Amino acid sequence: MHIHAYEKLWLALSIVLILLLIGSVTYGAVGPGIAMVSDSGGQIDATALDEDDRFADPRVEQVGENSYEVYVVAFQYGFDPGTIDPIVVPENSEVTFYITSPDVIHGFEVVGTNANTMVVPGEVAEITVEANEPREYGIVCNEYCGAGHHDMEGTMEVVT
Ligand code: CUA
Structure with missing residues (x-):
């Protein structure tokens, strides 16, 4: 042709x-x-959080002049830090949360901010917020995770 x-x-x-x-x-x-x-934030062995640099010692860590990282364990039923001790960061800072779970799927929502994520065992959720004004925020779990789900809450304080 x-x-x-x-x-x-x-x-x-x-x-x-x-x-x-x-x-x-x-x-x-x-x-x-x-x-x-x-x-x-990548993958993690949910059965060995105590062997992880970040989650063996959940905490707020300053990583720059105005930037902070917060390593949070979401568990049945609470946040560490957050529930027993509040998460405390200074005003006008950038705060990146790394959150993981040792047990079941949870939620992590800093009420009134854009921080709202699922927390899946074996995975590290990462979310960044700008903490500008000094005020207190509630933290809630918005994934049903068992009998204590409704009591799973915490606090973040942005301080001067
Ligand atoms: Cu944790 Cu609902």
């Missing part, structure tokens, strides 16, 4: 377009995928 020169050109162009499309789809899948991995 004879193919006209223009048809050959269009055929070549459409192959190039298909390759570009495949490339962009592949790149798109890899790009955000990598970003999502770095946005989450």
Whole structure:
């Protein structure tokens, strides 16, 4: 079969377009995928939190002039820190929470902020908030996690 020169050109162009499309789809899948991995705090052995640098000693840690990291264990039924001792950070700081669970799925919501995430055993949830005004925030679990779910709450204090 004879193919006209223009048809050959269009055929070549459409192959190039298909390759570009495949490339962009592949790149798109890899790009955000990598970003999502770095946005989450990664994987962890839920049965060995006491062997993890962050969660063996849940705490607030200053990591920069105005930035803090908070390592939180969400458990049946409370947050450590948060429930017995409040999470305390200074005003005008950037606070990144790393939260994990040793038992079942919990929620971690700092009421009135954009911090609201599921906490899955084996995974570390990561979420960052700006703590600007001094005030007190409630922390709640919004995933049903058992009989004590409704009492699973804590406090964050942004202080001057
Ligand atoms: Cu923990 Cu509901």
